[in-house]
Amino acid sequence: MSHDVKSDIQNGRTVLGIEFGSTRIKAVLIGPDHTPIASGSHDWENSYANHIWTYSLEDIWKGLQDSYQKMANDVKRQYGVTLQTIGAIGFSGMMHGYMVFDESGELLTPFRTWRNNITEQASEALSGLFNFHIPQRWSIAHLYQAILNQEEHVAKIRFQTTLAGYIHWKLTGQKVMGVGEASGVFPIDIHTKNYHASMMKQFNELIASKNLPWQLEDILPAVLVAGESAGTLTIEGAKLLDVTGELQAGIPLCPPEGDAGTGMVATNSVAVRTGNVSAGTSVFAMVVLEKELSKAYEEIDLVTTPSGNLVAMAHSNNCSSDLNEWVGLFGQFAKAMGMEADSNRLYGTLYNLALQGDPDCGGLLAYGYLSGEHMTHFEEGRPLFVRSAESNFNLANFMRVHLFTALGALSIGMDILLKQEAVKLDEILGHGGFFKTEGVGQKIMAGALNVPVSVMETAGEGGAWGIALLASFMMNRAEQEPLEEYLNRKVFAGKAGVSVQPDPKDAAGFEAFMKRYTKGLAIERAAVEFLNENNNGTKGA
Incomplete structure (x- = not known):
């Protein structure tokens, strides 16, 4: 095996993907069979400077x-060769945010990341103007807010891009981005696979009175779709990437993509009627649509796959954090009783108990709102557990209600898609901590969404692998081959994963629970207001 890998490395039959996540930058080198052969990562944290996350x-x-460097050292350690050439490279990063540059390529204001909720005025104005939901984190909302705030740097802007777009530009000289990434900058017209021309015109008219020296199309990167070539590594770019100077210039790069797009690729959910749910601290579902929605919804963001197919995204801020704290509490109880329970056994036992509860959780109610929840219009949250004297209060129902409520806010967004818009879904692919205990999160999710849910072994590889697959697609695709066919044929063939069909009892139970959940939001509202009145928002009282 290793001598083959060695010659693949020496002959540039490898592909490199690098993703900038919010806490980790990860580099993954893959071989011709798309499996990782070396990797390296760097931990980092955003800082909060002058009221901006950056x-x-x-x-x-x-x-x-x-x-x-860590990836290159891993290559050297495992295979005894120095990495000098690569078949193709791709960059991916956190979507949205704001990076703007002047004529000489200098950054005009510190990078404003997607985490900044400082564009409410712009987001509302543009959503109304376009009749299209523009979330606060989108790049166009940041740009318009800067214009509204009369920030003096705005007149000097000559280029606006995202984190992945910035890296790509510096390494290739090309001002481009993948369509999935671009769909979080400005709305995309899925027919042209480019920025929405009439909305762009509306934006230019909106800012005409400001007499700025640019129009929107002058400053945004060009849009490319998966499979298209996006330039090559320049001599300066090679030095920037590999400070040892070993890496050669001339390596082709694929269009830089956002983390939403690389997540879809890594979970093989880029075809229409498929979707994926990432469930951990927060939870979001992405569904590839067959046609446009009938109207704009505040709860649904519209982005695209790296090929430019329309994707509806439902995102909830809270998922498993409160649930994890309850499991931790039972762990403390076990310890106090003199029992040693490791975390896997603890989760396994408690999660499996949830499957024995009453379908509707026996009348119990909980909210895991550690933070605010935009799906249900809460600026801040209070974790709550509520029952009546008639509820069937036992451990199985207690665990079940906390698993159900972890998906409560998400299911409100999914109901818009599946019930109001009648979107068809053949299956959803689940990944993230919620699915760690085998079979349980998956069965609950299938019941909650009333859609088959699959979990794949490879789903843990993440976005760096996803962008490596996009670079590989650019390099190795058959003529005119669509991305979903390439992934099915070359990457995921024989990796079916385990699929769970929704149990009608679970689906009916979840529906009954959701009626209680929606009605009980008044209790959550009262808890938020009560605590604010009594301690002016300080913690711990």
Whole structure:
């Protein structure tokens, strides 16, 4: 095996993917069979400076160079060769946010990440103007807010991009981005696979009175779809990426993509009627649509796959954090009783008990709102557990209600898609901590969404692997081959994963629970207001 890998490395039959996540930058090198052969990562944290969540340019480059170097060292250690050439490279990063540059390529204001909720005025105005939901984190909302705030740097803007778009530009000289990434910058017209022309015109008319020296199309990157070539690594770019100077210039790069797109690729959910749910601290579902929705919804964001197919995204801020704290409490109880229960056994026992509860959780109610929840219009949250004297209060129902409520806010967004818009879904692919205990989260999710849910072994590989697959697709696709066919044929063939069909009892039970959940939001509202009145929002009282 290893001598083959060695010649693959020496002959540039490998592909490199690097993703900038919010806490980790990860580099993954894959072989011709798409399996990872080396990797390296760099931990980093955003900083909060002048009321803005940001990462400095210095941290961006240090993190990129460190993750690349660790991957290259991993190659050397395992295969005894120095990495000098690669078949193709791809970059991915956190979507949205705001990076703007002047004529000489200098950053005009510190990078504003997707985490900043400072664009409410712009988000509302643009959503109304376009009749299309523009979330606060989108790049166009950041740009318009800066215009509304009369920030003096706005007149000097000559280029606006995202984190992945910035890295790609510096390494290739090309001002481009993948359509999935671009769909979080400005709305995309799925017929042209480019920025929505009439909305762009509306934006230019909206800002005409400001007499700025640019129109929107002058400053945004060009849009490319998966499979298209996006330039090559320049001599300067090679030095920026590999500080040892071993890596050669001329390597082709695929269009830079956002983390939503690479997540879809890594979970093989880019075809219409498929979707994926990432469930951990927060939970979001992405569903590839066959046709456009009938109207704009505040609860649903519209983005695209890396090929430019329309994707509806339902995102909830709270998922498993409160549930994890309850499991931790039972762990403390076990310890106090002199029992040693490791975390896997604890989760396994408690999660499996939930499957024995009453379908509707026996009348119990809980909210895991550790933070606010935009799906249900809460600026802040209070975790709550509520029951009546008639509820069937036992451990199985207690665990079941906490698993159900972890998906409560998400299911409100999914109901819009599946019930109001009659979107058809053949299956959803689940990944994240919620699915760690085999079979349980999956069965609950299938009941909650009333759709078959699959869990795949490879889903843990993440976005760096996803962008490596996109670079590989660009390099190896058959002529005109669609991305979903390439993934099915070359990457995921024989990796079916385990699929669970929805149990009608679970589906009916979840529906009954959701009636209680929706009605009980008044209790959650009262808890938020009561605590605010009594301690002016300080914690711990």
